[in-house]
Every structure is written in structure tokens, then in C-alpha cells.
Amino acid sequence: MTKLLMNRRRFLHGTALGAAALASPAYLRHGMAQTGGEVNIWTYNNFVPDAFKTQFESETGIKVNIRLVDDQGKQFNLLAAEQPNPTVDILTVAGHRYLQFIDSDLLAPMDTGRLSNWGNINPVFSESDWGTIKDQKWGAPILSGAEVLAYNTEVVSEEEALSWDTLFADKYSQQTAYILQDMMSVLMLARGYDGNMIEYMNDEAEAARIMTEMRDYLIAQKPKVRKYYDGGAEVQQMFVNQDIVLAHAWNGPIATLITDGFPVAMTIPKEGSYGFVYTMNIAKGAPNADNAYLFLNALLSSPEIGANLSRSSGFISTFKDVDQHLTEIERKATSFPEEQLAGLQFFRAEANEMKYRLMDPAVEQIKAA
Template sequence: MKKIALMLVVVLVLFSVVSCGPKEEQSAEGPTELVISTWGYNEDILWEDVFKPFEEEHNVKIVLETGNNSERLTKLKTNPNSTVDIMYLAEAFAQQGIDEGLFEEIDYSKLSNGEYIHPKAQYIVDRNSGPAYTLNRAAICYDPNNVDIEINSWNDLWDPSLKGKISIPELSTTFGPSVMYIASNKAGVDITTDNGEAAFNELEALKPNLVKTYSRSSDLANMFSNGEIAVAVTADFAFDRIKDAVPDAKYIDPAEGGYINFNTINIVKGTENLDLAYEFIDYALSKEVQDRTSKSLSESPINTQVELSEEDAAKLTYGENVDKGNTIDYTFVNTVMNEWINTWNRILNQ
């Protein structure tokens, strides 16, 4: 009996060690680390409305790498030991990364919210690229007190009465390429057929109306308030600041439509957290998250299930503004950008 009792004790001890071991090991490992490369603005709101809820739901610790598009993409290109799993980028820069093989192709069957991406961004889905998760647009802002015409069309920018009154974005900025498309369309030429030759002819004709090109949209408010300019091609997110400086300022979509930029989320090739990266992207595309960020971050939703009030929609790119908006083919633009920059600087910056 003593032997049997002793054997039972040994078995119970061994069982308790085996059963407790994995639990202790699991708790010791802690949450999975997910490294996200993104812009550095509105971090406090992003943590509250996007990152923290995901961390709690998935037992994840999110680590951010921040900087502008160019800095972060260059860092990824030049660092073979990068730990970044997911990268937020504007469409032009995302396409650069795709062309250089830096990102995974996306299997949209793994994204339950992929079917709700706005049709305007469907071409990105069709390429199996990282999806658009929000968008913004370039249109025309003008001070009606300092112009002699009512502006309704992109072609109105060439009106002689606007001499010395206009600012346009630098070519290397998010909406710089849209100016090339605007000019080429004025000439009645498909820009992909002549690599922008007709556009540059039109920009040369526009030069008397230009005060300067700008790199920072935040500078526009001062330029308007000082009377330095009366018209600008600018992004929707810059208008509130201009409106604060010039209360009568108008922001209009020309008859031909504005130009849309999609901000995207891509998965870095070779990530060890592939499944988790898919989970995060699906979460970022969800109606719940997009509804929150449309209000707290003024991010225009890409999910067609999101319904905005008239007041909220007025501040964003939504509804008809998206439907009639124009897109830019960055698979083409990125192949000619270096040549364009040289010609642009020769014509407009000398």
C-alpha cells in the first residue's frame, strides 16, 4: 500500500508540473509586438481610437515608427533588418514600394471588410496591393473678394484676370502630379500618351498667373491672409485653416471633379506577423473604426457602410465628391517623375 501511495504522489506531482508549465510559459511570453510605420500626427487620438482597442482585443503591443512618407520608405529600402510589419503610405509612395518589391501581395479573401472598399479605389484591390483606408482630394480654394470671376472649372486658372494670384503645389508633394493631369486635360491630351509634354506647355502659359509653388499646405493660410495669393490648388484638409484666416474663402470642386489621393496600408514583405497584419488591416477597414476616425481625425472613410451627417460630410471627401473625383495612375507617374521634376524646375522654378 505504501508503495502504491508513493507512486500516486509522484504521478500527481508530475501531472501538476506538466499542466502548470505551459501556462507559466505563455504568460511569460506576453503580448505579440506589432511594428507599424505611420505619420507622426494626431498620435494621441490614434492611440485612443485605433491602436489601444486593437491591442486589448488581440493581446498585442503596438510599436510605432513615425516620419513622413519619403523618410520611412527610404528607411525600409535601406535597412535589411527592418522590424516594420505594416506601413501607412500615401498612394504615390506605396506604389514606389510595390514597384521595388517591398510589400506583400494582399489576399483579399482574408479581409472580411474588403468588399466594402469604395469602388473608386477598386483598381488598388485589383492589383492585390495594400488597400486604401482613407482618402482626400485636391480642389480649388479662392477668396471671392480678391478675384473678378467666379471659378467653376480647372480651366479658369488660366484666366488672365488671375495674373499674379495663384499658388499650386510643388510637383514632389502629394497633389503635385494632379497639376500635371489638370494641365494635360486642358490641352485635351491623355497625359500617358505624350509623357506630359502638352501639360508643360500649358504650365508655361499659366506661369504669369502663378505667384509661387508651395511645399507645405500649412503655409497657404498666411499667403491668403496677407493677400499674397487669392487662389490655390490645395487639399481638403488645408481648407479649415485657410477659412479661419479668410472667413469668406470658398473651396469648390471644379466641374471636371477634384483629384483624389488614397492613403494605403501595406504589409512589409517577410513579416513574421503576417496573420496579425491581416487582422489589423481588416480592423482598420471596419465600419466601426472608420466611423470613429471620420469624426475624431477627420479622415474620409473608404468603407461604404459608413454614413456621415451632412455636417460631418461637409468637412470631408465623401459622397458625390468621391464619385466624380479623378484618380492618378502612379504606375505611370512614378516612371516619369524624375524627368518631370527636371522640366518642372526649369519652367516654373527659375
């Protein structure tokens, strides 16, 4: 099986590169100002495609300096230490960490009026409630991750995979797996509750009642689950070994299986799901703010760029019409139909102290049952 995996990976990697080369877009539109100078960016690996960086520098004369980050907490600490004179112009913040950065006065509100290409972002991401805090936008959404229902296409039908209920069906008993803590939030949403628990911040008794309801349901379903798991590699191996045919998972590990050629697909079920968004934000006191806005506007200029962002990072693009610029296998791995995206909600942090104070003991009680 390992040899098969490697052979498929080499083949698909080659075909993806060929498709990308044939579809190389003209990133920037005529009339881009030749300003010179530089823009300093802190971001994750492959979040600025090399081809885009090269062409932006060529057409604007602006040097793009990228410092790779691998942890939101480290990035926060570094930015806080540099205030009030940061060295960075653009940084990459996950939406559920917004409050920490905003409350610490580390970000500048996003002036979307300076981004003529703002409308190229799918409103599911740009206009969702998580992105507006204190009546301000704070970043440009570029990539997203989602909790999905993954399924073996040779066993489970596409119609069955459109509901979270299938994960608990007797038909697939002992052939399922999920991340227990994350599943509790998704289950709340599927049952019509607020999985972020913001609605219950002033009614902890109701929050506790809901958490007890979720706990008791999952205890009742425990005989049917093959395994509660923690890491992406674990769920991949269970699918490859045919230990499971259904799983709640983050999209990234499943996307890897899809591009490796395994008979696995994923959906955002009709009851909805949760996700997170990576945004590009402008630091408060950014030394090259004008160049930062020029860079962001160029990045948002076309769905081809969104496709390359998705292709290089493995995350879901937030751009409109990006699926038209992906190969068939890339679409299966990194995009969802509009009607499924419409059901995607996003993790928020306002009620986390209460939520996890209630959830953590419930998770331990489920495991011990």
C-alpha cells in the same frame, strides 16, 4: 487676426471633441477572435485612433505596438535592412511609392479574401488602377489627400469653383495662386491628357509636345497669377490676408482654414484632379500576419472608424458613408460629394523619370518668362 484665429481654434476644437464623444462607435463586431499575441505597426501620427487601439486590444487580447514614422524613404530603408526577417507586420505606404516597395520585394500581396470588410472602402480608392500592380492588390486604402480648387466663399460662387478654368479667369486676375509644378499635372488632366504621362512612355515626342503646350499656356497666364507658392502655410496666409480668393492647393491646409472658421471652401473640379492614398500594407515575412489581417479587418469594419481616422489625421477618409458620422464643419473640411470623388485620379510613378526630365526645365522657363 492672430487672436481671432486662436479663439476660433479653441472653440472649434472643443465642439469637435464634444461631437466625437457623443458619437463614439462600437468599433468591433461580436465574434472577434480572442487570439492574444501582438501586432507591430509602423504608421504616421494619429493614423490609428487611440479609442480604436484600446478597444481592439481589449476585445482581442492582441497588443498593438506602434512605431511612428515621418518619412517614406526612411521607412523603406529600415524595412529593407531588416529583410528577410522584418520586425513589422503592418506599415503605411503612400500609393505613389508602391513600385519601390514592391519591386524590392518588401510587401506581401494583400489577400482581400481575408478581409470581409473590404467592401466598406469606397471603390474610388480600392479599385482604382494605381492599387493593382502585377495583378495583385498590395494594401488597404485608409486615407487620401487631393489637389483641390480652394476659394473664398464670400467672393467666388460654388458654381464657379466647379471648374479649373475659373482659376485663370480675367475676373480674378492677380487674386490667384498655385503650386506651379503640381498645377502642370492638373492642367494636363483638365485638357484631356494623362498627367502621369504613362500613356506617353513609348512616345517621348508626344510627351514633350504636351509639356510644351502646358508651359506656353501657363506663360500666357502668368500676368494673372498673384504668386506661385510652395508651402501650405503660405497659401493659408494669403487667404487670411485676402491677397487671394482662389488657389490650387492640397486639401490639408485648406481644411485647417475651414475648421478655424474662415470663409473658405474647396472642390474637386469637374475636369478632375490628382491625389494620393495612404494604405496599410502587410510586410513580406510579417511575424504576426494573422493578427495583422485581424487588425485590418477590424479597422475597416465601420464608417464610424473612418470618421475618426479622418478626424484624428486631417486627411480624407476612404470609407463609404463616412460623412454621416462627421459634423457639418468636419464634412466641409475632410469630405467631398461622390460625384466629385469620381473625378479624382491618383499619382503614379511609372513614368516619373521622363515626366520630370521634361517638366523641371518647363517650370524654370515659366518662372523666368
